[in-house]
Amino acid sequence: MKIGGVHYRSIALNDDGWSVRIFDQRKLPWDLVHVKLVDLEMAATAISEMWTRGAPMISATAAYGMCLALRGDASDENLEHAYKTLHATRPTAINLRWALDEMMAAVKDFQGDDRIAAAYKRAGEICDEDVEINRNIGLSGLPLLRKMSQDKGGKTLNILTHCNAGWLATVDYGTISSPIYMAHDAGIDLHVWVDETRPRNQGALLTAYELQQHGVPHTVIADNAGGHLMQQGEVDLCLVGTDRVTRNGDVCNKIGTYLKALAAKDNNVPFYIALPYPTIDYSMESGDLIPIEGRSAREVTHMTGLAEQSGKVEEFKITLSDASNPAFDITPARLVTGYITERGILAKVCDGTSDNPVFMDMPLEKGAA
Ligand code: MRU
Numbered sequence: 001m002k003i004g005g006v007h008y009r010s011i012a013l014n015d016d017g018w019s020v021r022i023f024d025q026r027k028l029p030w031d032l033v034h035v036k037l038v039d040l041e042m043a044a045t046a047i048s049e050m051w052t053r054g055a056p057m058i059s060a061t062a063a064y065g066m067c068l069a070l071r072g073d074a075s076d077e078n079l080e081h082a083y084k085t086l087h088a089t090r091p092t093a094i095n096l097r098w099a100l101d102e103m104m105a106a107v108k109d110f111q112g113d114d115r116i117a118a119a120y121k122r123a124g125e126i127c128d129e130d131v132e133i134n135r136n137i138g139l140s141g142l143p144l145l146r147k148m149s150q151d152k153g154g155k156t157l158n159i160l161t162h163c164n165a166g167w168l169a170t171v172d173y174g175t176i177s178s179p180i181y182m183a184h185d186a187g188i189d190l191h192v193w194v195d196e197t198r199p200r201n202q203g204a205l206l207t208a209y210e211l212q213q214h215g216v217p218h219t220v221i222a223d224n225a226g227g228h229l230m231q232q233g234e235v236d237l238c239l240v241g242t243d244r245v246t247r248n249g250d251v252c253n254k255i256g257t258y259l260k261a262l263a264a265k266d267n268n269v270p271f272y273i274a275l276p277y278p279t280i281d282y283s284m285e286s287g288d289l290i291p292i293e294g295r296s297a298r299e300v301t302h303m304t305g306l307a308e309q310s311g312k313v314e315e316f317k318i319t320l321s322d323a324s325n326p327a328f329d330i331t332p333a334r335l336v337t338g339y340i341t342e343r344g345i346l347a348k349v350c351d352g353t354s355d356n357p358v359f360m361d362m363p364l365e366k367g368a369a
Contacts, residue, residue: 001167001174003032003213009172010052011060011127018071018120020064022052025168029209030306030313037061040069040082047089047096050200054169055243055279056130059099062086063123066103067116074115079107091291092252092328093243098278099126127171133276134173136342141179141239141274142186143362144338144345148236149188156217157183158236160193160226163254164202165241165274166210175274176239177210179340184216192218193229197254199299199325223256227263237270239340245273245280247350249333250287255326261335270337277341282355287330297323 001008011022020037026049027033035051037043043065046052052061069082083100090096106122107115149157159180166174173181183190192211197203204220211218221229229235238260244252251257251273264271284290300323307314338360339346348358 001172001210001213009127009131010057010168011064011171013064013120013124018067020061020068022046022057022061023168024051025053025206026051027313028168029205037064037068039072040065040085043068044085044089047086053202054164055093055095055241056134056170056175056276057168058090058093059095059278060123060127060130060171062089062096063099063103063126066100066107067119067123070107070116070119074112079104079115090293092293093279094281094284095243095276095278102126130171130276131173133342134167134170134175134178137175137274137276137340138173138178138182140342140344140362141272141340142182144272144340145179145183145188145190146186147362149183149190152236154189157188157190158193158229158234159190160195160229160235160238160260160269161207162195162203162223162226162238162240162257162260163197164206164210166207168206168210169241174210175241175276175340177207177214179274180211180216180239181214184214190217192216193226193235194218194220195223195226195256195260196220197256198223199303201303202254226260227267230263230267230269235264235267235269237272237337238264239272239274242273242275242279243328244284244290245275245339245349246284246286246290247282247355248286249336249339249349250290251331251333251336252287252290252292252328253331255329258329258331258335261331265335271331271335272338272340272345273336274340277343280349282350287332290328290330292329293327295325295327297325300325 024033024035107118110118166177195203242251242253304315345360345362346357347360
């Protein structure tokens with residue numbers, strides 16, 4: 001990803017070779033600030049308080065959180081403690097458990113300094129793999145966007161997205177943004193409708209910022225505008241990320257995704273999910289079993305933004321009442337057109353009898369895995 005023309009990853013080791021650098025996403029887009037994570041507690045807080053967020057970035061941060069924990073104490077007891085602490089940070093994204101299990105497997109046969117070295121090695125690999133996965137999601141999705149653009153005679157392809165599944169939510173590229181960037185860079189005329197994504201506004205604050213940095217035409221819309229735009233023929237496809245997909249293809253994503261999928265179905269707008277394989281939970285049959293995170297009511301009762309008069313970022317109370325804040329919802333598989341993965345576009349994540357997926361008939365771009 002590029003910010004001001006400079007290439008960054010969303011997570012990296014500092015020059016000291018052990019502490020971890022992430023962006024403080026709570027401050028974006030107003031301030032570009034790095035945070036240095038130095039121990040397990042900081043890594044866990046960074047995830048639970050959403051200094052960083054998005055399913056793949058949660059997993060990458062947790063992997064390095066394990067490294068930081070072991071650096072302080074590489075014993076079996078502390079390893080167990082670190083796993084439990086990090087696992088408890090956020091309940092919905094399955095990528096978190098996936099990464100923690102990967103880390104456990106990588107370090108269990110080692111002790112002391114060798115265990116710490118094995119942890120850093122695997123965490124680094126998880127980050128590198130995420131970059132490659134997202135690049136390949138782009139190569140899987142590009143032919144779809146190209147075909148849809150051709151079907152429109154090259155007229156502007158309008159894509160609607162919800163929340164942030166861009167490079168800030170991954171180590172690099174992003175899931176939904178990877179095919180969008182590739183299509184834009186290939187000269188395909190496209191435009192993105194960015195749902196603001198209340199209550200935390202990941203769309204207005206983060207996705208819009210990323211698209212702006214890459215020069216992709218986009219417009220922020222109120223969350224309620226999507227259905228109307230679809231009725232007006234202003235949306236050619238919806239493309240969203242996910243925190244967990246179950247065996248039957250149900251999709252858990254940021255609250256509000258389901259309503260967009262319903263509107264898309266009613267208006268014959270294709271509804272695609274972009275995801276890495278670690279987001280598929282083969283152990284869970286259907287979406288109703290996924291734990292839905294309930295977050296603080298304050299995220300609904302208050303909003304943060306730039307106060308134009310003072311020039312400062314300030315928090316405002318926007319209601320006199322109490323609020324409820326379920327953070328995710330489930331989009332049933334029947335509303336999903338396809339799943340854009342690093343291995344190709346799936347019509348179904350499981351064929352019903354085994355873990356084998358059913359692929360859609362769509363070519364991969366040259367260079368894909
Ligand atoms: O609560 P968040 O901001 O972590 O929610 C993020 C999302 O819902 C994303 O769409 C999802 O994690 C996919 S990120 C590639």
